[in-house]
Amino acid sequence: xxxxxAGSELYPPKRPLFGRAVLRRAAIPFLLTLLTxxxxxxxxxxxxxxxxxxxxxxxxxxxxxxxxxxxxxxxVIVYDIRLPRTLLGCLxxxxxxxxxxxxxxxxxxxxxxxxxxxxxSGAALAAxxxxxxxxxxxxxxxSSLRPHLLPVAAFAGGLLTTILLYAVATRSAQTSITAMLxxxxxxxxxxGAFTGFMIFRSTDDQLRDFTFWSMGSLGGATWREVIAILPxxxxxxxxxxxxxxxxxxxxxxETDAYHLGxxxxxxxxxxxxxxxxxxxxxxxxxxxxxxxxxxxxxMLRMAIGPDHRLLLPACALLGAALLxxxxxxxxxxxxxxxxxIGIVTAIIGAPVFLSILLRRRAVFxx
Amino acid sequence: MLVARNLHYSAGGRQLLADISxxxxxxxxxxxxxxNGAGKSTxxxxxxxxxxxxxxxxxxxxxxxxxxxxxxLAALRAVMAQSALLSFxxxxxxxxxxxxxxxxxxxxxxxxxxxxxLHRVDLAGYGSRSYQTLSGGERQRVxxxxxxxxxxxxxxxxxxxxxxxxxxxxxxxxxxxxDVLEIAADFAKRGGAAIAILHDLAIARxxxxxxxxxxxxxxxxxxxxxxxxxADMLKQVFRLSDAHLARMAASISAPDHSSAVATARL
Ligand SMILES: Nc1ncnc2c1ncn2[C@@H]1O[C@H](COP(=O)(O)OP(=O)(O)OP(=O)(O)O)[C@@H](O)[C@H]1O
Ligand SMILES: [Mg+2]
Numbered sequence: 001x002x003x004x005x006a007g008s009e010l011y012p013p014k015r016p017l018f019g020r021a022v023l024r025r026a027a028i029p030f031l032l033t034l035l036t037x038x039x040x041x042x043x044x045x046x047x048x049x050x051x052x053x054x055x056x057x058x059x060x061x062x063x064x065x066x067x068x069x070x071x072x073x074x075x076v077i078v079y080d081i082r083l084p085r086t087l088l089g090c091l092x093x094x095x096x097x098x099x100x101x102x103x104x105x106x107x108x109x110x111x112x113x114x115x116x117x118x119x120x121s122g123a124a125l126a127a128x129x130x131x132x133x134x135x136x137x138x139x140x141x142x143s144s145l146r147p148h149l150l151p152v153a154a155f156a157g158g159l160l161t162t163i164l165l166y167a168v169a170t171r172s173a174q175t176s177i178t179a180m181l182x183x184x185x186x187x188x189x190x191x192g193a194f195t196g197f198m199i200f201r202s203t204d205d206q207l208r209d210f211t212f213w214s215m216g217s218l219g220g221a222t223w224r225e226v227i228a229i230l231p232x233x234x235x236x237x238x239x240x241x242x243x244x245x246x247x248x249x250x251x252x253x254e255t256d257a258y259h260l261g262x263x264x265x266x267x268x269x270x271x272x273x274x275x276x277x278x279x280x281x282x283x284x285x286x287x288x289x290x291x292x293x294x295x296x297x298x299m300l301r302m303a304i305g306p307d308h309r310l311l312l313p314a315c316a317l318l319g320a321a322l323l324x325x326x327x328x329x330x331x332x333x334x335x336x337x338x339x340x341i342g343i344v345t346a347i348i349g350a351p352v353f354l355s356i357l358l359r360r361r362a363v364f365x366x
Numbered sequence: 367m368l369v370a371r372n373l374h375y376s377a378g379g380r381q382l383l384a385d386i387s388x389x390x391x392x393x394x395x396x397x398x399x400x401x402n403g404a405g406k407s408t409x410x411x412x413x414x415x416x417x418x419x420x421x422x423x424x425x426x427x428x429x430x431x432x433x434x435x436x437x438x439l440a441a442l443r444a445v446m447a448q449s450a451l452l453s454f455x456x457x458x459x460x461x462x463x464x465x466x467x468x469x470x471x472x473x474x475x476x477x478x479x480x481x482x483x484l485h486r487v488d489l490a491g492y493g494s495r496s497y498q499t500l501s502g503g504e505r506q507r508v509x510x511x512x513x514x515x516x517x518x519x520x521x522x523x524x525x526x527x528x529x530x531x532x533x534x535x536x537x538x539x540x541x542x543x544x545d546v547l548e549i550a551a552d553f554a555k556r557g558g559a560a561i562a563i564l565h566d567l568a569i570a571r572x573x574x575x576x577x578x579x580x581x582x583x584x585x586x587x588x589x590x591x592x593x594x595x596x597a598d599m600l601k602q603v604f605r606l607s608d609a610h611l612a613r614m615a616a617s618i619s620a621p622d623h624s625s626a627v628a629t630a631r632l
Contacts, residue, residue, distance in 0.1 A: 019494075020457070105454075108453040108454070109453065110454070245467045245468070248460075248464060249464055249467055251452055251453060251454055252450065252451070252464065253447075253450070253451050255416060255447060256447060256450065258415075258436055259414065259416070259440065259443075259444065259447075260440055260516065261437040261440025261441070262436060262440075262467075262468070301454065305456065305457065306454035306456055307460060
């Protein structure tokens with residue numbers, strides 16, 4: 001048979017270095033290695049002089065059960081500062097990347113990202129409001145529940161924002177991405193203003209500054225933050241095996257997904273709740289970190305294709321690795337000071353975002 | 367058997383289907399014809415469970431359609447919609463394998479079935495192409511391969527399965543139009559029920575075991591194609607004039623006009 005495939009002369013197919021099948025098989029092992037390296041680097045690198053041999057010595061000592069002397073100081077730095085910070089980076093990065101990929105599948109658009117459409121800023125507003133209100137009603141809330149207040153409030157804020165956006169952008173079962181992005185800009189500006197106002201008015205020293213809520217930071221991470229967001233992110237991970245096939249089918253449209261045996265409405269509800277939970281808790285712990293949810297799924301889709309059964313776990317691994325890497329940069333570039341991590345992710349992310357637009361202007365056309 | 371009784375459906379303040387009763391039998395290829403806007407796709411969506419009729423009942427293999435869950439329905443019937451969209455760059459193979467997403471088929475077997483289905487629609491070797499680079503007709507055939515995968519065996523679990531095709535030939539060249547109808551007829555011959563919406567009356571007449579004519583949301587007539595396709599019906603339902611009919615008759619005398627041959631006996 002002669003090759004008369006439509007368009008093949010005009011656009012000779014790019015021959016990638018590796019076929020998609022090879023990349024798909026290599027993806028998880030490769031990303032696991034990458035994440036392990038990032039975690040090791042993050043535990044080893046920092047302003048204090050605890051180096052790789054020190055960490056090894058510390059591990060050796062802990063395994064034998066007798067850290068002492070110099071080891072004690074190192075143990076505090078590694079176990080109480082660097083390790084929680086690294087783990088928080090993993091959880092937040094994985095949560096943001098997976099949420100991004102899920103939302104993009106749900107809205108069938110590579111630009112639908114919780115950060116971009118205002119879900120993160122809605123969550124940030126709710127978190128700030130919760131802190132301020134909790135300050136005023138501190139007697140009402142039992143102290144044992146306080147650590148959970150922030151993630152739960154941010155989750156509720158994220159959920160409300162998503163539902164509001166969805167309602168604004170959806171007319172007769174069609175979701176307009178243009179309407180959603182525009183509504184997201186408006187909501188983002190509004191909640192940014194309210195957040196700023198509350199921070200300005202509040203004298204509560206518990207309230208972190210505006211930069212934290214608008215650009216994010218992993219600085220000051222403790223085990224408490226890690227434990228507070230763990231259940232939300234774990235819920236998201238637990239759902240991965242159940243939503244992959246459904247999201248794939250949903251890429252054909254809601255009607256076809258139904259014909260293939262999926263319930264698009266139920267899937268939609270679940271994804272909205274799961275992504276709001278993950279995004280909200282991530283914002284509560286680390287502020288609104290942008291672009292992770294766009295960059296990671298986009299890069300992976302180019303390499304391994306849009307099959308969500310593989311894409312979602314791959315996003316979790318790469319998102320974690322990326323955020324841990326960005327955090328290393330944010331605390332080394334201007335050391336001993338720290339950059340907000342959102343600056344680093346924006347520098348990586350904004351060009352990717354623009355390149356999506358350049359290639360696929362059609363993403364705005366429906 | 368798929369049985370609809372006294373279906374009524376309205377949307378947007380308009381009655382789109384009025385009092386439709388019909389039976390779709392396994393072993394037959396049923397073809398639905400009618401002018402644009404007659405309600406053919408709407409009828410399909412009521413028969414496939416996608417929309418709930420305002421009144422009336424649909425039963426599938428003796429059980430009320432409303433009592434099926436989405437996965438149960440998917441195991442029993444596949445639907446090829448009038449238009450398909452796809453927003454991310456799946457390969458052809460991945461699109462076709464979506465037909466097996468709910469079946470729990472293992473991946474090696476999925477691959478085999480998908481390849482076989484692609485072969486059936488004359489797209490063997492297209493598996494690794496990106497769906498978005500295909501031509502319109504090629505895409506339509508990929509969608510057909512996908513729904514074929516979903517109901518790969520026309521009879522399963524002791525019951526017949528149903529293949530719904532909404533204008534499956536609208537973008538196809540004449541050869542592939544015949545291929546598609548042959549696939550549907552073969553599905554019926556092996557014990558399944560095939561239901562297709564078509565605009566080409568000549569092809570409908572050639573392949574249909576039973577023809578259903580819709581007009582303005584109502585059932586105009588149904589039965590054997592040779593009996594249903596009469597000049598009176600064409601005039602009334604499709605608003606053809608005597609001049610149109612004369613031209614159709616004239617085109618038949620040109621013996622090399624393949625599609626018109628079957629119209630000869632209208
Ligand atoms: N949600 C709706 N609200 C109002 N009118 C509708 C709605 N859905 C469909 N219609 C109308 O119902 C009629 C039947 O539509 P349907 O899609 O079933 O036609 P059809 O017979 O499949 O036509 P075609 O041959 O063009 O595919 C059309 O006039 C259409 O405009
Ligand atoms: Mg139609």
